[in-house]
Amino acid sequence: MKKKELTPKQEIFCRWYAETGNAAEAYRQAYNVKNTTVESVYVLASRLLKKVQIRLRVEELLKERSKSLDDERELYRETMRAILETDVTDLFFEDKESGQMKVRSPLQLPRHARKAIKKVTVNKGRITYEFVDKVQAGKALSDLEGWDKPKETNVNVTYNGVVPIDDL
Numbered sequence: 001m002k003k004k005e006l007t008p009k010q011e012i013f014c015r016w017y018a019e020t021g022n023a024a025e026a027y028r029q030a031y032n033v034k035n036t037t038v039e040s041v042y043v044l045a046s047r048l049l050k051k052v053q054i055r056l057r058v059e060e061l062l063k064e065r066s067k068s069l070d071d072e073r074e075l076y077r078e079t080m081r082a083i084l085e086t087d088v089t090d091l092f093f094e095d096k097e098s099g100q101m102k103v104r105s106p107l108q109l110p111r112h113a114r115k116a117i118k119k120v121t122v123n124k125g126r127i128t129y130e131f132v133d134k135v136q137a138g139k140a141l142s143d144l145e146g147w148d149k150p151k152e153t154n155v156n157v158t159y160n161g162v163v164p165i166d167d168l
Contacts, residue, residue, distance in 0.1 A: 018061035
C-alpha cells in the first residue's frame with residue numbers, strides 16, 4: 001500500500017502541532033479560518049488529528065524534536081563540564097626562548113578552555129580573558145542532571161493492630 005502524501009497545509013498543521021501541542025492553534029496557522037467560529041476550528045483540528053497519516057507525521061516530528069533536544073542537552077552538558085574543567089594553567093605557556101610564562105592567544109587555548117570564555121579584550125597587544133562563573137556552571141549542570149532534586153519520602157505509615165488512644 002502506497003503511503004499517502006500530506007498536503008502542504010497538513011504538513012504545516014503537523015509542524016505547528018508538534019511544536020505547540022495545540023491543535024486549534026496549529027489549524028489556525030495552517031488554514032484560512034477568517035470566517036470560521038472558534039468551535040468549528042476545534043472540531044476541524046480534532047478531525048485532522050484523527051487521520052492516520054497526520055498522527056504518524058506528528059509522531060515522526062516529535063521523535064525528531066526529542067532527538068534534537070537530547071543533542072542540545074548533551075552539548076549543554078559538555079559546555080558546563082568544560083567550564084568546570086578549565087584551570088588557570090590552561091591560560092599560560094612557557095616561552096622556550098625566554099623561559100618566561102606567557103598568556104596564550106584564544107586559538108592556543110585548549111578547546112574546553114575556549115568554551116569557558118565569556119569575554120576577550122585586547123588592549124595594546126595585551127589579552128584579558130573573562131570566564132564564565134564556575135559556580136553558576138556547576139549549578140546549571142546540577143539542575144540539568146537533577147542532582148539537587150528533592151528526594152521522595154514516603155510519609156505513609158501502616159499500623160498493624162490497635163493504636164493506643166494516647167498516641168492519637
